Amino acid sequence: MAKEMWKPGNMLYPVPPVLVTCQNKKGESNMLTVAWAGTVCSTPAMLSISVRKERYSHAMLMETGEFVVNLPTEDLVWETDEAGVRSGRDINKWEKLHLHQEEGKVLSVPMISECPVNMECKVKQVLELGSHDLFLAEIVAVHVDSSLLDEKKRLQLEKAKLLAYSHGQYFGLGKVLGSFGFSVRKGAKKNKGK
Template sequence: MSKVTWKAGTMLYPLPPVMVSCGTMERANIITVAWTGIVNSEPPMTYISVRPERFSHGLIKETGEFVINLTTDRLVWNADFCGVKSGRDTNKFALPGLTAVKASAVSAPMIDESPVNIECRVERSILLGSHEMFIAKIIAVNVNEKLLDAKGVLHLEKAGLAATAHGKYFALGRQVGSFGYSVRKR
């Protein structure tokens, strides 16, 4: 296979275009980020990276908390809007279809329409250059009960989650394997 070498860049795809709610119920905002992921299992920890000039950056620095709200194919328009408009002059919870609800453990609101809301408390931050990475403990996870079966097993594949790759949004498709299937005994 022939390859062309490009200069170093952010080419790790696909990514989750998550809507991060921050601030408080009285002064809330939403920022969409794709720079997010899991960094630790015990304790469960995640991160988001936010440009310091963003309105949400100051809210997260002030409260030390945020909620990662997973985006579905039906919420992609909202996620895109929340990523390109500033909370300095736009109330993003006033958008059609987005409802702020009280979180169980943090001051930041959750987005009710999101199938999974991950409540986070910042442990430390690292200024990396263009972005500041907020490394946070996952304090609580809220799941839409419609995604649970009678035994309480989560069926996240029914949520219609979205991904982003190179400036485009995609609905996640069919399952092509499962963890450990390559070595599982038949």
């Protein structure tokens, strides 16, 4: 396979586009789309989001140190994109996108009702990186739509039809190709793309 040099930049794709909700101390809330988000620690459960300083929500995040990561579905792709290209300085995104606030159970930040998974997060550290600030946060509560749980209360996230984002395009997550550790299970054989 021939490879060419490419300009530096974010090449770690696909990424999960998430809807982040935040609120200032006056109780005014906003949402923004963040594509640079990810798990950073399992114990304690932590994640990170990267946000530009000029974003309207940046000041809210700095003021309260709280936010909710809401996982959007394929049915919310338009709202996910719109929340990322419009500013809360100019519009009320809750009204414009017809999304509904659900009260947080641990923090004061609202969750998005239409998203099947909501993670309430408390900022532990902010790292200034350049164009973006990285917010490292502990996940203090996770809320999952009951339709994603089987009879044994195991999470079946593949049922959620979550989104992926890669180089300016949104994708629905496709079929399951394997599960963690399947390659070393007894009798496992490599799938040759069939």
